[in-house]
Amino acid sequence: MEATTLQCLYKPKDYASDQEVKWCPGCGDYAIINAVQKAFSELNLKKEDVAIISGIGCSSRFPYYMDTYGFHTIHGRPAAVATGVKLANPELSVWMISGDGDSLAIGGNHFIHAIRRNINYNLILFNNEIYGLTKGQYSPTSERGKITKSSPFGTVESPFSVGELALGAQGQFYARVPDTDVKLMAQVMVEAEKHQGLSLVEVLQNCVIFNDKTHAAITAKENKANNQLILEHGKPMLFGENNSKGLRLNGLELEVVTVGENGITTADILVHDASTKSNVLHNMLIQMKLPEFPIAMGVIRNADAPVFDQGFTAQIQQQKASSKYNSLDDLFMSGNTFTINT
Amino acid sequence: MLLRHVCWQLPPFGRAGVGLIMKTTLESVVIKFAGDSGDGMQLAGTLFTDTTAVMGNAIATFPDFPSEIRAPQGTVAGVSGFQVHFGTSGVHSPGDAPDVLVAMNPAALKANLHNLKPACIILVDVDSFGKKDIEKAGFETNPLEDNTLLDYKVIEGPITSLTKTALADLGLDNKSADRCKNMFTLGMVFWLFSEPLEQTIAFFEQKFKKNPIKGEANIIALKAGYNYALTIEAIKSSFTVLPAKKQAGTYRNITGNQATAWGFLAAAKKAGKPLFLGSYPITPATDIMHELTKHKWAGAKVFQAEDEIAGICSSIGAAFAGNVAITTTSGPGMALKTEAIGLAIMTELPIVIVNVQRGGPSTGLPTKTEQSDLMQAIWGRNGESPIVVISASTPADCFDWAFEATRIALEHMTPVILLTESYLGNGAEPWKIKSLNELPDIKPLTLETKDASWRPYNRDDEKLARKWVIPGTPEMQHRIGGLEKDECSGCVSHNPQNHEIMVNIRKQKVARVANFIPEQRYKGKDAKKLLVVGWGGQFGILFGAVNELQKEGKDIAFTHFNYINPLPKNTAEIFSKFDKILVCELNDGQFANYLRAVLPQFKYEQYNKIQGLPFTVKELKNKFTQLLEEK
Numbered sequence: 003m004e005a006t007t008l009q010c011l012y013k014p015k016d017y018a019s020d021q022e023v024k025w026c027p028g029c030g031d032y033a034i035i036n037a038v039q040k041a042f043s044e045l046n047l048k049k050e051d052v053a054i055i056s057g058i059g060c061s062s063r064f065p066y067y068m069d070t071y072g073f074h075t076i077h078g079r080p081a082a083v084a085t086g087v088k089l090a091n092p093e094l095s096v097w098m099i100s101g102d103g104d105s106l107a108i109g110g111n112h113f114i115h116a117i118r119r120n121i122n123y124n125l126i127l128f129n130n131e132i133y134g135l136t137k138g139q140y141s142p143t144s145e146r147g148k149i150t151k152s153s154p155f156g157t158v159e160s161p162f163s164v165g166e167l168a169l170g171a172q173g174q175f176y177a178r179v180p181d182t183d184v185k186l187m188a189q190v191m192v193e194a195e196k197h198q199g200l201s202l203v204e205v206l207q208n209c210v211i212f213n214d215k216t217h218a219a220i221t222a223k224e225n226k227a228n229n230q231l232i233l234e235h236g237k238p239m240l241f242g243e244n245n246s247k248g249l250r251l252n253g254l255e256l257e258v259v260t261v262g263e264n265g266i267t268t269a270d271i272l273v274h275d276a277s278t279k280s281n282v283l284h285n286m287l288i289q290m291k292l293p294e295f296p297i298a299m300g301v302i303r304n305a306d307a308p309v310f311d312q313g314f315t316a317q318i319q320q321q322k323a324s325s326k327y328n329s330l331d332d333l334f335m336s337g338n339t340f341t342i343n344t
Numbered sequence: 345m346l347l348r349h350v351c352w353q354l355p356p357f358g359r360a361g362v363g364l365i366m367k368t369t370l371e372s373v374v375i376k377f378a379g380d381s382g383d384g385m386q387l388a389g390t391l392f393t394d395t396t397a398v399m400g401n402a403i404a405t406f407p408d409f410p411s412e413i414r415a416p417q418g419t420v421a422g423v424s425g426f427q428v429h430f431g432t433s434g435v436h437s438p439g440d441a442p443d444v445l446v447a448m449n450p451a452a453l454k455a456n457l458h459n460l461k462p463a464c465i466i467l468v469d470v471d472s473f474g475k476k477d478i479e480k481a482g483f484e485t486n487p488l489e490d491n492t493l494l495d496y497k498v499i500e501g502p503i504t505s506l507t508k509t510a511l512a513d514l515g516l517d518n519k520s521a522d523r524c525k526n527m528f529t530l531g532m533v534f535w536l537f538s539e540p541l542e543q544t545i546a547f548f549e550q551k552f553k554k555n556p557i558k559g560e561a562n563i564i565a566l567k568a569g570y571n572y573a574l575t576i577e578a579i580k581s582s583f584t585v586l587p588a589k590k591q592a593g594t595y596r597n598i599t600g601n602q603a604t605a606w607g608f609l610a611a612a613k614k615a616g617k618p619l620f621l622g623s624y625p626i627t628p629a630t631d632i633m634h635e636l637t638k639h640k641w642a643g644a645k646v647f648q649a650e651d652e653i654a655g656i657c658s659s660i661g662a663a664f665a666g667n668v669a670i671t672t673t674s675g676p677g678m679a680l681k682t683e684a685i686g687l688a689i690m691t692e693l694p695i696v697i698v699n700v701q702r703g704g705p706s707t708g709l710p711t712k713t714e715q716s717d718l719m720q721a722i723w724g725r726n727g728e729s730p731i732v733v734i735s736a737s738t739p740a741d742c743f744d745w746a747f748e749a750t751r752i753a754l755e756h757m758t759p760v761i762l763l764t765e766s767y768l769g770n771g772a773e774p775w776k777i778k779s780l781n782e783l784p785d786i787k788p789l790t791l792e793t794k795d796a797s798w799r800p801y802n803r804d805d806e807k808l809a810r811k812w813v814i815p816g817t818p819e820m821q822h823r824i825g826g827l828e829k830d831e832c833s834g835c836v837s838h839n840p841q842n843h844e845i846m847v848n849i850r851k852q853k854v855a856r857v858a859n860f861i862p863e864q865r866y867k868g869k870d871a872k873k874l875l876v877v878g879w880g881g882q883f884g885i886l887f888g889a890v891n892e893l894q895k896e897g898k899d900i901a902f903t904h905f906n907y908i909n910p911l912p913k914n915t916a917e918i919f920s921k922f923d924k925i926l927v928c929e930l931n932d933g934q935f936a937n938y939l940r941a942v943l944p945q946f947k948y949e950q951y952n953k954i955q956g957l958p959f960t961v962k963e964l965k966n967k968f969t970q971l972l973e974e975k
Contacts, residue, residue: 019823050816069821074827075826079684084661085657086620086660087664111650112651314647321640325642333606334779339595341594342594
């Protein structure tokens with residue numbers, strides 16, 4: 003499915019703007035922007051047809067570094083701005099860049115409503131479980147007990163699970179990716195763009211300054227095989243060295259099994275169906291936690307549902323076709339009028 | 345009530361007078377329909393207005409209702425009123441006090457007793473004057489039996505029971521039959537003023553197409569009320585109000601909110617771009633959204649957002665993507681939109697923010713009128729953030745000001761705040777219908793082909809406006825945002841000098857709008873002593889009050905502002921002609937204080953009212969007279 007660069011309009015680097023990138027050295031954001039550029043190239047996106055909308059936070063400087071149309075908005079509101087952009091011009095490929103503070107704290111309301119409406123844009127959520135730009139306070143995804151500058155004795159609140167929140171808001175596309183895997187990120191972003199409706203991609207992103215290695219148990223090279231289950235639609239849910247381990251259903255619970263042990267064969271392993279309407283199994287995959295389970299990665303849910311901007315535009319077309327008015331003059335002169343002659 | 349042909353001399357009311365019915369011709373009449381908030385008074389008032397408008401009268405209306413949908417029944421707090429002033433001439437406002445009061449219950453009577461004209465006709469439903477009703481309204485004894493109404497002409501009708509009797513054959517349940525009593529009452533009022541029923545009948549036939557029995561019930565009640573008034577000769581005379589002498593043309597009755605919506609439809613059409621509204625419901629602004637959403641056929645994109653912030657932010661996104669973008673709200677919503685307005689100022693995107701003002705602060709008085717969001721509009725943001733502020737002055741001219749707000753936004757690449765008021769939004773008057781042909785084209789500052797020298801914040805010399813390069817335009821990709829931008833390159837800049845330059849540019853850009861608006865006008869060229877200054881929706885009442893004193897030969901003039909920021913260039917020149925300047929507004933002196941800040945060379949007197957109610961002509965004339973008499 004990967005097109006060769008020869009057939010592409012632009013190479014990934016062609017999507018970079020002339021601006022100096024000012025993220026901290028070693029920041030996970032560099033890998034994400036590379037993946038996005040790679041995906042754009044594979045998708046053959048024309049630069050002028052892309053609008054990248056961001057909020058506030060380290061991640062939200064993203065549009066300045068891309069040679070597309072870009073809008074660095076205000077804290078928490080990029081989902082609402084992106085909604086206006088898409089409704090105003092449905093032809094644009096709209097990408098929203100946001101963080102765990104921007105989308106899940108101050109912008110939580112817009113986040114869930116954008117998902118609920120299923121508006122057709124891609125929402126890339128950089129989740130580093132910390133506030134970086136304000137220098138290290140806990141975020142709505144920080145684990146309980148997390149010690150930060152604003153929680154010196156540890157937090158006493160529970161974090162959001164991004165995927166569960168999205169599915170609870172009727173999300174139809176949810177993917178989770180580590181910032182250490184550019185190839186997987188790019189693949190998932192291509193899928194996100196192809197999906198009609200809101201596509202949420204949660205990137206487990208590393209903040210090298212304020213929350214270094216927070217995802218390391220999942221993302222570190224040596225942990226990848228055993229601690230990540232990379233899902234592919236239609237493929238069995240296998241992971242581990244040599245894909246020796248897999249998932250199966252035991253009653254209403256997921257269970258990790260080893261292929262070849264206790265008579266287990268690959269035929270016993272669950273096959274991933276991202277497109278099924280029911281989100282029950284998707285939710286179970288999202289909920290899997292270390293150390294009992296690997297962390298589910300890739301496109302976990304990719305289902306069809308009515309798309310907001312399409313319905314919005316179609317209704318206008320229907321009304322245009324069936325209106326009793328041909329012009330605003332018709333409207334102004336309709337109903338009860340009276341004429342005064344001199 | 346101004347009389348023209350026959351004096352207002354009516355015998356005290358006996359129940360059924362006998363004799364000829366005299367027709368008396370009146371210049372203008374104020375009627376107030378008052379009842380419980382579930383009694384259908386708003387509908388009765390609206391239908392009466394529609395008929396008088398079509399008959400060619402000048403009209404002005406003022407709906408006044410509690411914020412609860414069904415406030416406690418039978419209490420003064422739950423009274424809903426609709427005042428309509430109609431006439432041949434002299435109709436500049438809904439009128440100070442009614443000539444005719446329709447009181448559907450004792451509470452409605454109680455709520456209006458303090459504000460009736462002498463010899464006012466009071467039409468009451470005696471069926472609702474039971475002991476309990478009287479107590480609930482706060483009367484100690486029955487006002488129909490004691491001396492309370494001695495000075496008035498009371499028409500007592502058993503309206504509820506007669507309505508039920510009239511509808512007996514339809515087999516309606518009690519409640520449904522009861523609901524038609526407003527139409528019985530309206531029928532009586534129509535008889536009083538010799539108005540035809542046809543239009544109201546047509547309204548019900550249309551409205552209840554799918555439920556004809558309901559339509560029939562309302563029509564029967566209406567006719568029964570009319571016939572009842574005729575039969576009892578409710579008063580010896582019925583009245584005629586002749587059509588107003590208006591400019592030739594075709595008119596329709598229109599509310600301020602409807603006119604606002606239509607103004608935006610027209611502006612988008614004249615700008616050649618789709619209209620986008622992002623909004624969240626809030627009293628009293630929601631009717632603009634209701635109106636626009638009906639007109640998807642005209643391409644209107646109406647997005648009901650999840651909150652006020654998303655309302656404006658979606659509009660900002662739509663403006664970035666090339667639509668004529670607006671958002672509508674009222675005071676509390678305006679507070680929530682504040683940060684986003686700053687973003688629109690910083691990114692220099694064309695959006696219009698409509699604030700249909702209500703009583704504040706906080707939730708305040710949701711259904712009452714006030715002009716107390718002026719300071720918020722002019723200055724209520726973080727940082728140096730100038731914005732164009734304009735205001736409408738009558739229900740019908742909301743059309744023109746919505747159009748003008750859009751023109752300024754698009755031709756100057758700036759957000760514009762349009763202030764209207766509950767009093768305008770819900771009020772109605774005849775609108776001389778405009779055709780699209782007579783409206784000017786709006787020329788957005790788009791740049792549609794590649795220009796190698798272009799940068800996002802390049803500006804023209806005259807307006808200092810930047811170009812509108814819409815996403816999708818090849819080879820013109822650029823980034824904007826809330827961070828300060830370099831004056832030349834448009835890239836993010838924290839350079840100290842650059843920031844000061846940019847602050848100044850944004851200020852000058854708004855100030856230079858004054859070069860593209862008409863000069864301020866005033867009425868009373870020969871006057872020297874007192875200049876009355878108004879703004880916004882109190883125009884009609886101020887005009888009426890000044891007009892009456894000018895006719896008496898008083899040394900008084902009047903100027904009314906629609907352009908608030910920037911002010912018209914000749915403002916100081918006008919002010920300098922007068923000994924005294926009196927600023928009249930429904931707040932604690934916000935426009936006066938604004939004038940003190942921008943034109944400090946003058947002394948400003950204030951007349952303020954902060955009761956959630958419009959001015960009355962009477963109180964204004966008293967104040968003006970007092971100032972004229974002082975040295």
